[in-house]
Amino acid sequence: KQEVTQIPAALSVPEGENLVLNCSFTDSAIYNLQWFRQDPGKGLTSLLLIQSSQREQTSGRLNASLDKSSGRSTLYIAASQPGDSATYLCAVNQAGTALIFGKGTTLSVSS
Amino acid sequence: EAEVAQSPRYKITEKSQAVAFWCDPISGHATLYWYRQILGQGPELLVQFQDESVVDDSQLPKDRFSAERLKGVDSTLKIQPAELGDSAMYLCASSTDREELFFGEGSRLTVL
Numbered sequence A: 001k002q003e004v005t006q007i008p009a010a011l012s013v014p015e016g017e018n019l020v021l022n023c024s025f026t027d028s029a030i031y032n033l034q035w036f037r038q039d040p041g042k043g044l045t046s047l048l049l050i051q052s053s054q055r056e057q058t059s060g061r062l063n064a065s066l067d068k069s070s071g072r073s074t075l076y077i078a079a080s081q082p083g084d085s086a087t088y089l090c091a092v093n094q095a096g097t098a099l100i101f102g103k104g105t106t107l108s109v110s111s
Numbered sequence B: 001e002a003e004v005a006q007s008p009r010y011k012i013t014e015k016s017q018a019v020a021f022w023c024d025p026i027s028g029h030a031t032l033y034w035y036r037q038i039l040g041q042g043p044e045l046l047v048q049f050q051d052e053s054v055v056d057d058s059q060l061p062k063d064r065f066s067a068e069r070l071k072g073v074d075s076t077l078k079i080q081p082a083e084l085g086d087s088a089m090y091l092c093a094s095s096t097d098r099e100e101l102f103f104g105e106g107s108r109l110t111v112l
Helices: none
Strands: A004-007 A010-014 A019-025 A032-038 A044-051 A056-059 A062-067 A072-077 A086-093 A105-110 B005-007 B010-013 B019-024 B031-037 B044-050 B053-056 B065-068 B075-079 B088-095 B101-103 B107-111
Touching: A004 A086, A010 A019, A019 A032, A019 A086, A019 A105, A032 A062, A032 A072, A044 A056, A044 A062, A044 A072, A044 B101, A072 A086, B005 B088, B010 B019, B019 B088, B019 B107, B031 B075, B044 B065, B044 B075, B075 B088
Parallel strands: A010 A105, B010 B107
Antiparallel strands: A004 A019, A019 A072, A032 A044, A032 A086, A056 A062, A062 A072, A086 A105, B005 B019, B019 B075, B031 B044, B031 B088, B044 B053, B065 B075, B088 B101, B088 B107
16 A cells, blocks of 8 residues: 655745755555645645656756655755745655645745 | 635534535546545545546545535535544545646535
């Protein structure tokens, strides 16, 4: 059974720092890996989708990498801002199946 | 920009009552998902539809939960009777052909 783990569970950084969020999964036979952002009491916002044949995706200050063989992904946030404060969730699936989520990393960026 | 619509945003009910949530996916998305998220946890799948057919409802507590997507477009998730442990955020999502998921704002249920 696929399990997704996110470390750390919480992270506090000062504004301007670059940071890395980690995601690991137990079954490397994935189809997609997707990173989401969730603000308190809100739904999930898709940040980046990495398909199994890809190694990384970039969007603005965000860069996500995927290493299927080791069962790991990282989300890199450059020059963090207070508006980046949120919970970041990682999820994976196999073809035709629903995403399985980690518990998330709660990020706090102080000004 | 197209969005997944959900209602109601908030629902407070007493245990043993019935409650229903509605979801309208992004137009053209054939796959629809209902997830439940308990505070501090990641979302967990309740049911997955492909058009009007159920693909996966293995984690749906079928003694009290039901879900339908009769015309393959919008969907309803029902709980009857509600229990205290059902208090959670109920999230609906739909996906593109390449299986990228887009979520609605969710429906927050509180059972008293």
